Amino acid sequence: MxxxxxxxxxxxxxxxxxxxxxxxxxxxxxxxxxxxxxxxxxxxxxxxxxxxxxxxxxxxxxxxxxxxxxxxxxxxxxxxxxxxxxxxxxxxxxxxxxxxxxxxxxxxxxxxxxxxxxxxxxxxxxxxxxxxxxLRIVVAGAGLFGVLGLGMFGLQLVLNRRLWQPFYTLLEQLQQYKLNRNQSITLPATPVREFRELHEAVQLLLRQNQRVYRYQKEFTENAAHEIQTPLAIMRTHLDLLVQAPGLTEEQAGYIENLMGVTQRLTHLTKSLLLLAQLDNHLYFPAETVDVAATVRTQLAQLQHQLAARSIRLETEIAGSVPMRIHRGLLEVLVSNLLVNAIRHNVAQGDLVVRLTPEALTVENTGQAQSLQDAGLFGRFHKATDSPAESAGLGLALVLQICSNCGLPLRYTYVAPGRHRQQVQLRLSSEEG
Known part of the structure; x- marks a missing residue:
């Protein structure tokens, strides 16, 4: 109200x-x-x-x-x-x-x-x-009082709307405000001192937030450059070492371990940078993307992992599910859901992927207990059956992307030992 x-x-x-x-x-x-x-x-x-x-x-x-x-x-x-x-x-x-x-x-x-x-x-x-x-005297008095009351009510309503119009204008601008667009907040001329003081306080708060946002954005960009460049150099040198003549088996083992650590650091860095961008509400331009095509592409890229663990894949994918979303975020969302379902699956287990215009559902076999209260979507959360290369950020990224894009995410434990992740797509599709 x-x-x-x-x-x-x-x-x-x-x-x-x-x-x-x-x-x-x-x-x-x-x-x-x-x-x-x-x-x-x-x-x-x-x-x-x-x-x-x-x-x-x-x-x-x-x-x-x-x-x-x-x-x-x-x-x-x-x-x-x-x-x-x-x-x-x-x-x-x-x-x-x-x-x-x-x-x-x-x-x-x-x-x-x-x-x-x-x-x-x-x-x-x-x-x-x-x-x-x-009775006539009382009715006349009551009528006069009623006319006076209604008149005061109507006058107050009109005056309030006029007097509060600057506030609603300011509120509308704040609702549409984006830090990354460097918008200015203006207040219509008003004789109300409280509204002018509110405008000044909002301006000061926004200037502080813009300054913090610029610092974080610069830090994120610098971190992306300063961290990824040394990692790329390390990967290049390690590749050269592998091809060097006279390499012993022991040395090759050390190099292979270093390449695994480097790959894990690269993945961790990209995940942390993407989380930082999502936390800072950076602008991700939306476009019309076919979710069905993205799901098929990601499944094709994961065929080797599925075969390595003898996981039975069952798919039910609609022909085409268009929606407006940032393509890169959608790819990360689908990829992390599928990779998480494969990593935490059991050998010779099941993976069910269903896609309808309303929802994307990924269901896999796994631990015979619910993970509802186990911090499933927490950052750096790693289950007991997680492989060493897992950074514990996959589902945290999924949750953050769903939150930023307005896609409700729900986890359900389906006994015995079946876990289901479901992303609602209808809401975002309608908004687009």
Missing amino acids: KLLTRTTLIFLLYASVVAGVGSFVYYSLIHKLYYAYVDRTLSRRKLRVQKALRLYLHSPTDLAYWHQLDHNVEFVPLRALPARRSDQFSIRPMFNELTGQQQPYRQLAVPVVFQQRPYELQIRLSLLDTQSLL
């Missing part, structure tokens, strides 16, 4: 709670104020009625006549004056002749004495439209 969306949802939730509670409080307050107004009106009318009792009314017949003229004023005879003398307000439902229905009245009841006879003076005020009036 985006920060703006989360913030907006929090504000919206807060506004909803405030609107609900506020409407209830607003209704209660209006209700209380309205009843206070009605009670004051009844109290004033009581004073006028009491004044009329003293000045204008002379007999109980006048009281009955008044009630006939105004049904909201009634004198109810009492046997005796009650102990209470304070005004008593209440809600009284009564039949309304105009509407023909029961309706609520607000009533003020107070004891009075007229011509030395006790009465209860009852003054009423109709509340027929009170609930409707209060």
Whole structure:
């Protein structure tokens, strides 16, 4: 969830709670104020009625006549004056002749004495439209609050998008940034100080990363040149020594051992340099490569190793599986998978290679236990049955290439004693 969306949802939730509670409080307050107004009106009318009792009314017949003229004023005879003398307000439902229905009245009841006879003076005020009036007032207030809230929500959304636009522009540039392309990161003009400080911090971080990247790239290139050149000279001189006259059998054995060590150093150097390039995310240009042709080529080159160990090969390769990838990386990936399956296979074992447009699967016989937790893809990891010339970088290179190219890699132990490496190809193919 985006920060703006989360913030907006929090504000919206807060506004909803405030609107609900506020409407209830607003209704209660209006209700209380309205009843206070009605009670004051009844109290004033009581004073006028009491004044009329003293000045204008002379007999109980006048009281009955008044009630006939105004049904909201009634004198109810009492046997005796009650102990209470304070005004008593209440809600009284009564039949309304105009509407023909029961309706609520607000009533003020107070004891009075007229011509030395006790009465209860009852003054009423109709509340027929009170609930409707209060409801309309609350609805109007809630509507006004809702319009205000929605307006603030919309205004905040528009302003946030405009104010945060520089941030999203900066984020988009960072997502597309490549160290090897020496791109510049720009920030649109913005009055927000935090965004300007973020841009400055990003610029400083990128300059530092570019400097480290250049140093590592130069080191990798220099190491490739400085290490491979002496190794090539050593191989050349060893070849000359083998062809030299008068070479004894003991000397030939020493030279053969040195040539093996040199070959192993060459392979180790190339693997380490490729790992360094992958770790530094160097740019490997992609092209459309036929994976099926690459697999067939690598299998043809490994026929001698398969025959030397009497390994039975079973293949199921699709006619053509095109995908966009760096050709050299694909060759290293396929070669290391196959070589690893041959090296760690058993004599007269099985090697199954399947290729579909979705996945490349290499399955071989081997140790009768799972290698899931044995650091299979770790660098310089060597199993107990690994030959001496193995550098322990084959599967580490496979994992790094798959990670850089977006190809999911999965290891599965298939009992008894069968190990399966599977590289998913569909994802990368679709992206290309």
